[in-house]
Amino acid sequence: MKVEIINIGDELLIGQVVNTNASWLADQLTLNGFSVGRILTVSDNIDDILSAFREGFLRSDILLVSGGLGPTSDDLTREALCRFFSCNMRSDEDSLETIKKIFGRRNWPLTAINIKQAEVPEKCKAVSNPIGTSPGMWFEENGKILVAMPGVPFEMKQMVSEIIIPRLKEKFGQEKIVYRNILTHGLGESSLAERIKDWETDLPPQITLAYLPQPGIVRLRIMTKGNDEEEMLAMINKQIEKLKSIIPELIFGYDQDTMESIIGELLLNKNAYLSTAESCTGGYISHLITSVPGSSRYFKGSIVSYDNNVKIQQLGVRQDDIINYGAVSKQVVTQMAENVRKELNTDYSIAISGIAGPDGGTTEKPVGTTWIAVATPENTIVKHFIFGDNRERNIRRAALTALNMLRMELLS
Amino acid sequence: MKVEIINIGDELLIGQVVNTNASWLADQLTLNGFSVGRILTVSDNIDDILSAFREGFLRSDILLVSGGLGPTSDDLTREALCRFFSCNMRSDEDSLETIKKIFGRRNWPLTAINIKQAEVPEKCKAVSNPIGTSPGMWFEENGKILVAMPGVPFEMKQMVSEIIIPRLKEKFGQEKIVYRNILTHGLGESSLAERIKDWETDLPPQITLAYLPQPGIVRLRIMTKGNDEEEMLAMINKQIEKLKSIIPELIFGYDQDTMESIIGELLLNKNAYLSTAESCTGGYISHLITSVPGSSRYFKGSIVSYDNNVKIQQLGVRQDDIINYGAVSKQVVTQMAENVRKELNTDYSIAISGIAGPDGGTTEKPVGTTWIAVATPENTIVKHFIFGDNRERNIRRAALTALNMLRMELLS
Numbered sequence: 001m002k003v004e005i006i007n008i009g010d011e012l013l014i015g016q017v018v019n020t021n022a023s024w025l026a027d028q029l030t031l032n033g034f035s036v037g038r039i040l041t042v043s044d045n046i047d048d049i050l051s052a053f054r055e056g057f058l059r060s061d062i063l064l065v066s067g068g069l070g071p072t073s074d075d076l077t078r079e080a081l082c083r084f085f086s087c088n089m090r091s092d093e094d095s096l097e098t099i100k101k102i103f104g105r106r107n108w109p110l111t112a113i114n115i116k117q118a119e120v121p122e123k124c125k126a127v128s129n130p131i132g133t134s135p136g137m138w139f140e141e142n143g144k145i146l147v148a149m150p151g152v153p154f155e156m157k158q159m160v161s162e163i164i165i166p167r168l169k170e171k172f173g174q175e176k177i178v179y180r181n182i183l184t185h186g187l188g189e190s191s192l193a194e195r196i197k198d199w200e201t202d203l204p205p206q207i208t209l210a211y212l213p214q215p216g217i218v219r220l221r222i223m224t225k226g227n228d229e230e231e232m233l234a235m236i237n238k239q240i241e242k243l244k245s246i247i248p249e250l251i252f253g254y255d256q257d258t259m260e261s262i263i264g265e266l267l268l269n270k271n272a273y274l275s276t277a278e279s280c281t282g283g284y285i286s287h288l289i290t291s292v293p294g295s296s297r298y299f300k301g302s303i304v305s306y307d308n309n310v311k312i313q314q315l316g317v318r319q320d321d322i323i324n325y326g327a328v329s330k331q332v333v334t335q336m337a338e339n340v341r342k343e344l345n346t347d348y349s350i351a352i353s354g355i356a357g358p359d360g361g362t363t364e365k366p367v368g369t370t371w372i373a374v375a376t377p378e379n380t381i382v383k384h385f386i387f388g389d390n391r392e393r394n395i396r397r398a399a400l401t402a403l404n405m406l407r408m409e410l411l412s
Numbered sequence: 413m414k415v416e417i418i419n420i421g422d423e424l425l426i427g428q429v430v431n432t433n434a435s436w437l438a439d440q441l442t443l444n445g446f447s448v449g450r451i452l453t454v455s456d457n458i459d460d461i462l463s464a465f466r467e468g469f470l471r472s473d474i475l476l477v478s479g480g481l482g483p484t485s486d487d488l489t490r491e492a493l494c495r496f497f498s499c500n501m502r503s504d505e506d507s508l509e510t511i512k513k514i515f516g517r518r519n520w521p522l523t524a525i526n527i528k529q530a531e532v533p534e535k536c537k538a539v540s541n542p543i544g545t546s547p548g549m550w551f552e553e554n555g556k557i558l559v560a561m562p563g564v565p566f567e568m569k570q571m572v573s574e575i576i577i578p579r580l581k582e583k584f585g586q587e588k589i590v591y592r593n594i595l596t597h598g599l600g601e602s603s604l605a606e607r608i609k610d611w612e613t614d615l616p617p618q619i620t621l622a623y624l625p626q627p628g629i630v631r632l633r634i635m636t637k638g639n640d641e642e643e644m645l646a647m648i649n650k651q652i653e654k655l656k657s658i659i660p661e662l663i664f665g666y667d668q669d670t671m672e673s674i675i676g677e678l679l680l681n682k683n684a685y686l687s688t689a690e691s692c693t694g695g696y697i698s699h700l701i702t703s704v705p706g707s708s709r710y711f712k713g714s715i716v717s718y719d720n721n722v723k724i725q726q727l728g729v730r731q732d733d734i735i736n737y738g739a740v741s742k743q744v745v746t747q748m749a750e751n752v753r754k755e756l757n758t759d760y761s762i763a764i765s766g767i768a769g770p771d772g773g774t775t776e777k778p779v780g781t782t783w784i785a786v787a788t789p790e791n792t793i794v795k796h797f798i799f800g801d802n803r804e805r806n807i808r809r810a811a812l813t814a815l816n817m818l819r820m821e822l823l824s
Contacts, residue, residue, distance in 0.1 A: 010620075010622055011622060011624055011633070012435070012438070012451065013438055013442075013448045013449070013450075013451065014438055014439065014442040014448065014589075014591075014635075015434075015435045015436060015437065015438030015439025015440070015441075015442055015448075016435075016439070016624070016633065017435065017624070018430060018431070018432055018435040019430070019431055019434065019435065019451075020430055022427075022431065022453075023424070023427045023428075023429065023430040023431065024427065025427070026424070026425055026426055026427030027426065027427025027428070028427070029427075030426040030427055036425045036426070036427075037425070037454075037455065037460070038425075038452065038453065038454055038455075038460075039424065039425065039431075039452070039453040040450065040451070040452050040453075041434075041450065041451040041452075042449075042450055043449065043450075044622075048449070048450075055467070070601055070602075070623060070625075071601065071602040071605060072601065072602075072605045072623045073605075073612070073621075074620070074621065074622050074623065105798070105800070106798065106800075107798075108600070108603060111602065111603070111606045113602050113605060113606055114602050117602065131800075131802070133602065152625065154627075154802075154805070210428055212428065276716075278695075281699075281702075282698055282699055282701070282702025282703070282707075282711075283690075283695030283696070283697070283698030283699040283702065283714055283716065284695070284699045284702075285695070286694055286695030286698075286699075286716045286718075287693075287694055287695040287696045287698075287699045289694070290693075290694025290695065290696075290716075290718060290807075291694070291803070291804065291807070293769070293770055293771065293803055294771065295694075295718070296718055296719065299694075299718050299719075300718055300719035300721070300722055301715070301716045301717050301718045301719055301722040301726070302695055302714070302715075302716035302718075303713070303714075303715055303716070303726070304688075304695065304698045304702075304713045304714035304715075304716065305713050306698075306702060306707070306708055306711050306712055306713045306714075307708070307711075307712035307713055307756075309712070309757065310712055310713040310756055313755075314713070314715070314726070314755070314756070343725075343726070344719075344722055344726070345721065357705070358705055359705065359706065391703070391705055392703065395702075395703070
């Protein structure tokens with residue numbers, strides 16, 4: 001069953017937006033047994049959209065179209081769909097209800113333009129979009145399917161995961177795909193590949209492995225196709241067990257886990273509380289931890305001490321140590337961790353002080369220099385790292401490294 | 413002069429890699445006056461590649477092709493090019509020299525497969541690639557141009573910037589493109605469109621407008637084509653001035669600005685310092701502010717008071733007020749803002765307390781309920797909001813709304 005992805009939007013053709021929708025959608029389709037034959041981006045222009053539809057149907061059975069469903073004059077997908085399927089618009093009651101609900105909740109006035117958002121071509125079934133004002137549109141004609149979806153990433157993603165892929169799977173008896181993700185931290189892609197190359201060579205031929213790197217994390221995806229889901233999962237899990245014995249210290253989670261959700265579970269199991277004292281990460285660790293729903297059950301708070309006076313006054317760091325050793329030093333980060341743990345009355349704490357860049361580096365302490373401390377009820381572990389020269393990635397890597405240090409302590 | 417970008421590679425069609433090559437290339441072409449009509453991704457399959465070339469030339473004058481030039485068996489672009497242009501391969505001397513140099517420098521042995529990398533179709537001119545083993549390939553036939561480039565991002569980018577775009581500009585006297593972005597906060601896409609519809613209707617026909625929404629922000633892009641860059645920019649700026657008089661309170665920045673970079677500039681101009689006290693945003697505001705290089709010149713720190721005891725002990729919030737009014741209340745958020753401003757000795761402060769969800773809501777205070785306070789040297793402004801029911805977006809919207817409240821105070 002060949003699928004083609006069509007993205008509509010001038011912003012993609014002038015390079016203003018990276019097409020992450022397409023890669024997410026391609027990934028989800030692949031994982032659900034559908035093969036993506038092409039990804040095409042066209043402009044907000046009726047003729048271009050129409051020829052994309054026409055050509056797409058010559059090659060593929062399913063066209064998934066995103067973008068151009070907004071309320072403004074440059075959104076032309078609705079009009080193109082009416083022309084392509086030779087039909088008029090109708091107002092969709094359910095979609096209008098959703099729009100009214102969204103606007104009511106926010107106390108926004110409902111305008112004519114909003115009401116128009118509930119209009120869909122007569123020949124389609126509307127696909128519900130509970131979190132946005134534009135419904136999806138599902139067309140079937142001559143055994144082929146076209147689904148138009150909003151271009152707003154979170155609306156598109158929810159619609160695809162909850163409605164479109166389940167409905168496509170129901171219609172087409174696809175081979176089943178089973179996969180699991182293994183989350184690692186501590187080695188880059190090529191070093192990790194080197195470490196596990198014997199295991200990789202020995203994988204059964206029906207298993208495929210993919211390396212999916214992102215700053216600070218390499219995700220390994222093990223995938224197989226077949227009919228017996230239970231058997232496939234058992235085969236994958238057997239390989240995971242083998243891998244676990246090779247790199248136990250690098251694996252921190254599986255599948256939907258995140259470093260911060262794993263930390264949360266470990267703290268909950270211990271009935272323990274966490275606090276943080278952050279300098280160069282500027283609140284990012286605290287943000288990661290509190291992005292997990294229910295994190296108030298184990299996280300008390302953070303003191304972001306960007307300024308040295310905050311380190312001294314709110315965290316009780318000795319001024320002399322800042323003068324003698326610098327704010328980015330073992331002495332200072334140790335006091336930050338131990339004192340925030342006491343001050344906020346928690347069992348564990350994390351402290352970070354570093355030079356995120358691009359400025360502030362010296363020969364002795366180049367950009368990327370970072371001290372991390374984890375204080376526990378028993379002791380304080382302090383480590384020194386030199387990350388790279390990119391501010392954003394340094395902040396991300398420092399935060400993940402700190403959370404992983406805490407994870408090791410929580411496990412020990 | 414219509415350009416089409418063709419990316420070749422299975423890794424893009426299974427969603428393993430995000431196509432950042434295409435957006436970079438589209439951006440560069442746009443900024444140099446070339447209009448990208450389509451971006452197409454096809455698989456490592458000869459027939460798919462050939463039909464992409466064939467169809468591309470029906471529509472466009474220039475095809476820029478990347479990927480599939482590597483040394484392994486799944487790299488088929490060379491073969492497809494020979495078939496498409498009906499010619500054989502030849503070895504390119506300059507390219508072979510480059511390959512020998514690269515291998516010599518690294519002390520790697522030169523194998524048959526590496527030597528084969530210097531082969532190009534007879535009908536093309538090789539395009540030098542000093543940092544990689546695969547040359548580019550420039551074809552001209554019947555007034556149309558096809559350039560094949562390596563898929564490795566830094567090789568492709570260097571080739572495009574140094575050779576391909578300059579050569580294309582030399583060949584074609586292009587129309588120039590000028591565009592600017594206007595960043596707004598405070599209204600959703602459709603309400604904003606409603607607000608500015610008269611202005612939009614009155615835009616000169618040679619100007620195009622696009623709405624680019626993301627959580628909490630709607631970006632407006634005004635674009636025009638022509639020959640006189642100065643004149644075009646003046647025309648765009650005139651429209652921006654008109655828009656400014658219609659929605660002065662909604663526009664917070666332009667082009668590469670972010671809400672946090674604008675806040676930084678305003679604080680620097682006033683020589684003022686900022687602190688934050690965050691509950692539901694959990695450090696996210698602090699993270700945004702410190703993601704700007706040099707933010708230590710105006711940001712002192714944050715107290716993330718996720719737990720009520722931290723609000724009481726570190727921020728001096730009256731326990732009685734938490735009991736009587738709840739942690740998510742005007743009384744509590746006001747004290748958080750005023751006290752963190754005093755404690756951290758700053759001129760301005762932001763405080764937030766809210767229910768990010770998914771749990772914790774009540775009939776009286778549903779999920780999304782958020783109080784935001786901004787304390788200034790003169791007074792404290794407190795506002796109440798009800799955002800949606802998605803935790804991640806609530807955190808993002810609360811942070812942007814708070815930063816915007818601070819911005820208004822800094823401007824007043």
